[in-house]
Amino acid sequence: MARKILLTSGKGGVGKTTVCCNLAVQLARRGCRVILCDLDLGLNNADIALGLENRAAYGLLDAVEGKCRARQTLVKHPRYPTLFTISSSRTGEDYLSAQAVRLILDSLSPQFDFILLDSPAGVGEGFRRAAACSEEAILVTTPHLASMRDADTALGRLIDYRLSVLGIVVNQVRRDLMRRGDVLTEGEISAALRLPVLASVPADDTIFLESVSERSRAFRALADAVLRAGAQGARKDA
Ligand SMILES: Nc1ncnc2c1ncn2[C@@H]1O[C@H](COP(=O)(O)OP(=O)(O)OP(=O)(O)O)[C@@H](O)[C@H]1O
Numbered sequence: 001m002a003r004k005i006l007l008t009s010g011k012g013g014v015g016k017t018t019v020c021c022n023l024a025v026q027l028a029r030r031g032c033r034v035i036l037c038d039l040d041l042g043l044n045n046a047d048i049a050l051g052l053e054n055r056a057a058y059g060l061l062d063a064v065e066g067k068c069r070a071r072q073t074l075v076k077h078p079r080y081p082t083l084f085t086i087s088s089s090r091t092g093e094d095y096l097s098a099q100a101v102r103l104i105l106d107s108l109s110p111q112f113d114f115i116l117l118d119s120p121a122g123v124g125e126g127f128r129r130a131a132a133c134s135e136e137a138i139l140v141t142t143p144h145l146a147s148m149r150d151a152d153t154a155l156g157r158l159i160d161y162r163l164s165v166l167g168i169v170v171n172q173v174r175r176d177l178m179r180r181g182d183v184l185t186e187g188e189i190s191a192a193l194r195l196p197v198l199a200s201v202p203a204d205d206t207i208f209l210e211s212v213s214e215r216s217r218a219f220r221a222l223a224d225a226v227l228r229a230g231a232q233g234a235r236k237d238a
C-alpha cells in the first residue's frame with residue numbers, strides 16, 4: 001500500500017508545490033512508484049511544475065463520476081517511468097468530497113509506494129479535504145515568523161486528522177539573513193514547532209516552479225528522510 005503524505009503549510013506561496021514535485025522526482029529516481037496528487041483544486045499547477053500540462057484525458061472528477069477508471073486519470077512522466085500525476089481540471093471539482101477522493105486514491109494505492117498530496121494554502125475546506133485523504137504530513141515553511149506561525153496553525157489542525165507529522169521543510173533559506181538574525185534559524189523553527197527539520201532548501205534562482213532540479217542536495221536529503229521514516233514505521237509495526 002502507498003504511503004499517503006500531505007505537503008502543507010498554512011501560508012500560501014511558501015513552496016508546497018515546489019517541494020512536493022521535487023520530492024516526487026527524488027523518490028521516483030530511487031525507483032519508488034509515486035503518484036503526485038494535486039489537491040489545490042481549481043488553482044492546480046503541479047502538472048506544470050512537472051512539465052505534464054494538458055496531457056490528461058481524464059481527471060479526478062471523471063473518475064469520481066464513473067466516467068473512467070481511477071487508473072485512467074494517471075499521467076506518466078516521460079522521464080521518470082515510475083512517476084505519475086493524477087490530474088484535476090481547473091473547474092468543477094471544488095465540491096469533490098474527501099471521501100470520494102479517498103476512494104480513488106485507495107483504489108490506486110496497492111500499485112504504488114507513495115501518494116504525495118499537494119495541499120492548497122490555508123486551513124479551509126481544501127486543506128481539510130487533503131488532510132482527510134492523507135496518513136502522514138510534512139510541513140513546509142519559510143524562515144519567516146508569519147510563515148512559521150501559519151505552519152503552527154496548520155499543525156494544530158492536522159492533529160484532528162491523526163496524521164503522523166514527519167517534520168518540517170524549511171524553504172527559501174538565505175544564510176546571510178539567518179546570520180544577521182533577520183529570519184529564524186532551522187533550530188528555532190524546530191524548537192517552536194517541536195518537530196525535526198527534514199531538509200533546508202536554499203532560496204535559489206535555479207529552483208523554479210516550472211522545472212524540478214534533479215541535483216538539489218536538499219531534496220535528496222528530504223527523500224532520504226522520508227524513506228528512513230518509512231523504514232522506522234515499518235519496524236515499529238512489526
Ligand atoms: N527554494 C526556492 N527558491 C527560489 N524560489 C522558490 C523556492 N521555492 C519555491 N520558489 C518559488 O516560489 C513560488 C511559490 O512556490 P510554490 O508555488 O511551490 O508555493 P506554494 O506553497 O505551492 O503556493 P500556493 O500556496 O499558491 O499553492 C514559485 O514561483 C516557486 O518557483
Ligand SMILES: [Mg+2]
Pocket residue numbers: 016017018040118119120
Ligand atoms: Mg501550490
